Amino acid sequence: MPRLPHPAPESLRRDPLPLRGRTALVTGASRRGGIGHAVARRLAAYGASVYLHHHVPHDAAQPWGADRPEDVLAFVRAAQGDPQARIAAGPGDLSDPAAPAELIDTAVSALGGRLDILVANHALSGSDGTLDEIDATMLDAHWAVDTRSVLLLVQAYTRRRSDTPGGRIVMMTSGQDIAGGMPGEIAYALQKGALASVTRSLSTALAEQAITVNTVNPGPVDTDYLTGEAYEAVAARFPAGRWGMPDDPARLIAWLATDEAGWVTGQVIDSEGGFRR
Incomplete structure (x- = not known):
């Protein structure tokens, strides 16, 4: 096989809107303080049309609460790089086994x-515990939301792209395989570990369709779930002395969606800012 030539000089110049004309679904974008919202803003800023999935009842039941979907949508639109792009949002309870395929159809x-980019950012919060505390209900709840729904989203997405080569899938994990693990969140760690483990298998399965599959571990990110001394203790474990902000992993995820990352697939990528575990 002949060697590929060096890229033409003009192709080396960075396009300010590298995702112009592309379309993306970002799940779990119910809050302006969350990673999903930050990812949607970055994709929109890069020129993509974006559909934001939200499940307000989940976040409303958490200590941090939920934002109004119209407010989240407005912040994403404010970052929009291409005025012709579409920015839309809608609900979905991904614990329902029928919901992932329905969500893909709605986004398309x-x-x-068309749907070019899938970012599966959603996850179940709470309903978890230590090895001694977990039960079958907790395990099943996390399996349904954190893992089963992601695989069903990937399945529905790839079926929709069966006649169109190319595409990007980004899943999320949580550093459960790094030193120390997550002994206080066994159900969550188990299901997130499954996504990390299946990344290579999915990337191989979808290679012929030229769809890349990568998984990002964002590390500790300040999404308003911790305050006080505990917050400061975590911040001190970063060399920069601060938590990761939602836009930190969002920049990586947005890059993985671009053509520049076309040779990156099957990877679990840690974006932890040097966090000392």
């Missing part, structure tokens, strides 16, 4: 008949 319809 809202974005003009």
Whole structure:
């Protein structure tokens, strides 16, 4: 096979809107303080049309609460790089086994008949515990939301792209395989570990369709779930002396969606800012 030539000089110049004309679904974007919202803003800023999935009842039941979907949508639109891009949002309870395929269909319809990028950011919060505390209900709840729904989203997405080569899938994990693990969140760690483990298998399965599959571990990110001394203790474990902010992993995820990352697939990537565990 002949060697590929060096890229033409003009192709080395950075496009300010590298995702112009692309379409993306970002799940778990119910809050302006969350990673999903930050990812959606970055994708929109890069020119993509974006559909934001939210499940307000989940966040409303948590200590941090939920934002109004219209407020989240407005912040994403404010970052929009291409005025012709579409920005839309809608609900979905991904614990329902029928919901992932329905969400893909809804996003495709809202974005003009095509979906190029899938960012599966959602997860179940709470309903977890130590090895001694967990039970079958906790395990099943995390399996349904954190893992089963992601695989069903990937399945529905790839079926929709069966006649169109290329595409990007980004899943999320949580550093459960790094020193110390997550002994206080066994159900969550188990299901997130499953996504990390299946990344290579999915990337191989989808290689012929030229769809890249990568998983990002964002490390500790300040999404308003911790305050006080505990917050400061975590901040001190970063060399920079601060937590990760939602836009820190969002920049990596947005890059993985671009053509520049076309040769990166099957990877679990830690974006932890040097966090000392």
